[in-house]
Amino acid sequence: MKTKILLSIICACSLFAVKAQEWGYDNAFQREVITNIWTQGLDTVFVVGENGLIAKSTDRGNTWSKQYYEYGGRYYTLTDIFFCDPQNGFVIGEGSLLLKTTDRGDTWEKKEFRTYSMLSTIAYTGLDIIWMVIRGTVFHSTDYGETWNSAIDIDQDKYYFLSIAFKDDIGYIAGGSPAVLYKTEDKGQTWIKQLTDDRYSGSNFHSLCLTDNKAYMCLGAYPNSLSLYQSDDYQHWDETPLGGISPRGIFFLNDTVGCNFDTKWSGGG
Numbered sequence: 001m002k003t004k005i006l007l008s009i010i011c012a013c014s015l016f017a018v019k020a021q022e023w024g025y026d027n028a029f030q031r032e033v034i035t036n037i038w039t040q041g042l043d044t045v046f047v048v049g050e051n052g053l054i055a056k057s058t059d060r061g062n063t064w065s066k067q068y069y070e071y072g073g074r075y076y077t078l079t080d081i082f083f084c085d086p087q088n089g090f091v092i093g094e095g096s097l098l099l100k101t102t103d104r105g106d107t108w109e110k111k112e113f114r115t116y117s118m119l120s121t122i123a124y125t126g127l128d129i130i131w132m133v134i135r136g137t138v139f140h141s142t143d144y145g146e147t148w149n150s151a152i153d154i155d156q157d158k159y160y161f162l163s164i165a166f167k168d169d170i171g172y173i174a175g176g177s178p179a180v181l182y183k184t185e186d187k188g189q190t191w192i193k194q195l196t197d198d199r200y201s202g203s204n205f206h207s208l209c210l211t212d213n214k215a216y217m218c219l220g221a222y223p224n225s226l227s228l229y230q231s232d233d234y235q236h237w238d239e240t241p242l243g244g245i246s247p248r249g250i251f252f253l254n255d256t257v258g259c260n261f262d263t264k265w266s267g268g269g
Contacts, residue, residue, distance in 0.1 A: 028064045029055075037251045038081045038089075046105060048078035048091055056105050069099065069108055080122045092122050092132065123164045125171065125187045136160035138173055140188060153191040154182050160204075162222055167210035170234050174217055176204030181217070183234075195237060200226065207249035210234075214255055223249070 033050040040046075045057045052068040052075035068075055069091070076093045083089035083105075091099040091108060099108040121133040130141045131151075138151040138161050150156065154173060161175035166187070173182040173191065178198035182191045197203060197219060207218040207225070215234055218225035228250060229237045 035078060036080045036249070038083060039251070040083060040086060042254065046081050046083075046089075048081045048093075050077045051075040052078060054078065054081070054091060054105065054108065071095075071097065071110060082122055082124055084124050090122055090130070121162065121164050123166050123171070125166045129187065131164050131166070131171075131188065133161050133164055133173075136162070136175065138164065151188070151191070155180075155193075162204055162206040163208040163217070165208035165210050165215075167212075167215075167234075170210070172208050172210070172215065172217070174205035174208050176206075176222070177202050179203045179205045179219055181205050194235075205229070207251070209251045211252050211255050214252070216250060216252060218250060225250070 029047070029049075032053055032055075034047050034053075035049045036047065038046040043058055043060055045061050047053070047055045049055075052070055053066065054069060055064045055066045057064045069078070074095075076095050076097050078091050078093035078097070078099075080093075081089065081091045087102055087104055089101050089105060091097075091101075093099075098111045100111050101108050123131045125131065130144065132139050132141075132148070136159075137156055138154060139148040140151055141148045151173075154161070159175045159180045160177065161173055163172075163174045165172055169185055169187050171184045171188055172194075174180070178196055179200075180193065180197075181195040183194040184191050195205075197205070200219075200221065202221050203219060203226075204222040205217050205219055206222050207216075209216045213232065215231040217229045218227070219229060219239070220226040225242055227239050227241050229239050231237045
């Protein structure tokens with residue numbers, strides 16, 4: 001496997017005109033499979049992936065330090081990462097793996113979580129409230145992850161959810177099939193269905209990303225994407241086909257710095 005991290009400093013509104021070959025590949029991850037990205041400010045970037053990979057860059061992705069988390073003699077696939085503040089963060093993954101750091105990601109401690117399912121996405125709204133997607137079902141905790149409850153205002157029996165993201169009071173939950181998007185304006189107390197798309201069989205909305213002024217998500221047969229949706233007001237969405245790019249996800253450090261990652265089969269790697 002070869003995973004490509006693509007980084008570019010661009011005007012966000014002109015992203016859609018950028019062709020795949022105009023992005024720059026980060027060779028630090030040639031032999032890795034990346035599953036998610038988290039950013040802190042303009043300089044610090046984290047990625048997680050298969051084989052317990054947790055990588056950190058403090059210079060916008062120019063150089064990376066890597067570690068591989070092992071538990072019980074096995075390196076698990078890690079699926080998401082987020083930080084509540086510069087010191088404290090969480091990583092989740094397969095085998096109900098929930099990790100916490102209190103030292104900026106230098107070391108990670110396993111926390112107990114009673115499920116055997118894949119923990120796929122995690123988000124934070126402040127005031128000790130954490131949201132998590134577990135095998136398509138959305139849960140939330142109001143005590144910093146000690147106990148968990150199922151979200152009630154979304155159709156959990158109808159859709160399979162894949163991604164969740166918050167920016168202040170506003171949050172989104174995305175999934176399929178068909179592709180569906182829910183929105184909250186009160187930090188998750190109530191949810192309203194905002195968007196659906198059933199043009200493609202088995203389609204999903206995924207890879208949600210919210211910046212200070214914009215929101216992004218991908219449409220595709222997860223994990224690969226057909227289109228990029230963008231909102232400039234957290235309410236109305238514009239779709240642009242991705243053309244030759246078929247990434248697992250697209251993320252933005254801020255309104256102007258974008259990055260995406262792609263996984264390809266590459267023979268000798």
